[in-house]
Amino acid sequence: MKRVSNASLKLGCKTNATNLSFVSMSKLRIALTTGDVDGIGFEVTAKALHHLGPQKNVQFILWRVDGADSRYLKLIDKKWTRITVDSLEEALKIEGPYLIDIASDLSPAEWVEISAKACLQKKIDGIATAPLSKTSIKEAGFKDLGHTDILKRLSKVKHVNMGFVGEKFNVVLATAHVPISKISKSLNFTVLAEALKNADGLRKKLPPAQSKKPIGVLGLNPHAGEKGLIGNEELLLFPQLLNFAKENKIPMEGPLVPDAAFFESNWKRYSVYLTLYHDQGLIPFKMIHGQDSGVHISLGIPFVRTSVDHGTAKDIFGKNIANPHSMIDSIRWAIKLARL
Structure with a gap:
């Protein structure tokens, strides 16, 4: 009817x-x-x-x-x-x-x-x-x-990532609803490479002034691991990821120190932040954007x-x-x- x-x-x-x-x-x-x-x-x-x-x-x-x-x-x-x-x-x-x-x-x-x-x-x-x-x-x-x-x-x-576009900055999550105790085991080169590809797809859809900037990839550990002193995930994953980015012509910087990555002075430095777990990206995104702006886009x-x-x-x-x-x-x- x-x-x-x-x-x-x-x-x-x-x-x-x-x-x-x-x-x-x-x-x-x-x-x-x-x-x-x-x-x-x-x-x-x-x-x-x-x-x-x-x-x-x-x-x-x-x-x-x-x-x-x-x-x-x-x-x-x-x-x-x-x-x-x-x-x-x-x-x-x-x-x-x-x-x-x-x-x-x-x-x-x-x-x-x-x-x-x-x-x-x-x-x-x-x-x-x-x-x-x-x-x-x-x-x-x-x-x-x-x-x-x-x-x-x-x-x-197999690989779908949550992307968030905001007025101040943009975020892609490498992993989504994963318990904190399982995040390290869920991260490997394939997961990060596919997330980087999806983040790059989002980067290319942004306005020209933004899309020319690199993707900032956060480290997992405090101080991005301090060269292995505080965890070794960055040493195991990032050399291979940087090579992958270079081979695929994806502009990338990282690992970024997580507690400094979202300083306001860095917002215009990156087209997209690629964060390694849910709250690492969404706590700063939601704190800054609140309910005034912010769109979730399924990538992949x-x-x-x-x-x-x-x-x-x-x-x-x-x-x-x-x-x-x-x-x-x-x-x-x-x-x-x-x-x-």
């Missing part, structure tokens, strides 16, 4: 496809998944869509729970003609400058999986995702730990996926105080990358 709504049409008005006046096909289709139903995902996505308004040659497909907060639907309708359907299959039949709104009874994890499969089948051009908790993924029956693991499984790609998969750089924030669910800036930037980056 299709329902059409905008500022001049009654919400929930039912119509048939034959009653819709279509125009030429949009060049890009971007799916927006709104994450946990008791998180801020739908709020920030609605606010982002209201802020951005319709984008030239782009059609958005919005996944949200059936019965979502009506105040955010009304906010969307101030800028958009919204057509509500029940499935992605039905959404893909609709052409034109509409926001296609999927009111779904599936789990949020399934929205991501279905959208990713559609990307792989070239039916849509990218995904921008709101936060999805690991608990929600598990409750859906998935074995994956997060968005990245879902995308890795579906893409059948064969399609575009961007996301916010924050969590579900269930403590402020329903309070209408969530900051949409990261979602706004995420959608903009999804469009930008899909057009490259």
Whole structure:
């Protein structure tokens, strides 16, 4: 069943496809998944869509729970003609400058999986995702730990890295959700080389002034190991990695001393920081950028996926105080990358 709504049409008005006046096909289709139903995902996505308004040659497909907060639907309708359907299959039949709104009874994890499969089948051009908790993924029956693991499984790609683009600096994580006790064992030349390749792919997509700068690779240990006095991972890994970078014409510097790498004076020195574990990169990134900017980009998969750089924030669910800036930037980056 299709329902059409905008500022001049009654919400929930039912119509048939034959009653819709279509125009030429949009060049890009971007799916927006709104994450946990008791998180801020739908709020920030609605606010982002209201802020951005319709984008030239782009059609958005919005996944949200059936019965979502009506105040955010009304906010969307101030800028958009919204057509509500029940499935992605039905959404893909609709052409034109509409926001296609999927009111779904599936789990949020399934929205991501279905959208990713559609990307792989070239039916849509990218995904921008709101936060999805690991608990929600598990409750859906998935074995994956997060968005990245879902995308890795579906893409059948072994090395996928989390990249974060911010106003001040950019970060790529060599490893993701690995316990601190297992980080050293998870690092080897192949892992770092593949992460460096993915970081270089991000570097090349940055504006020219940034893309000309090297990738700064952090050491693992305090003081980057002090030539083996505080751990030997740097001595074992970096000579080979530097040779790999030279052979592949990847501009790289490292190992950088972790506690000094993110001094403000270094932000403009590097195009991207490649950090060796999750918190080594995300603590400074989130401390500096907060919720005002920051986009998560999945690197290494064969399609575009961007996301916010924050969590579900269930403590402020329903309070209408969530900051949409990261979602706004995420959608903009999804469009930008899909057009490259």
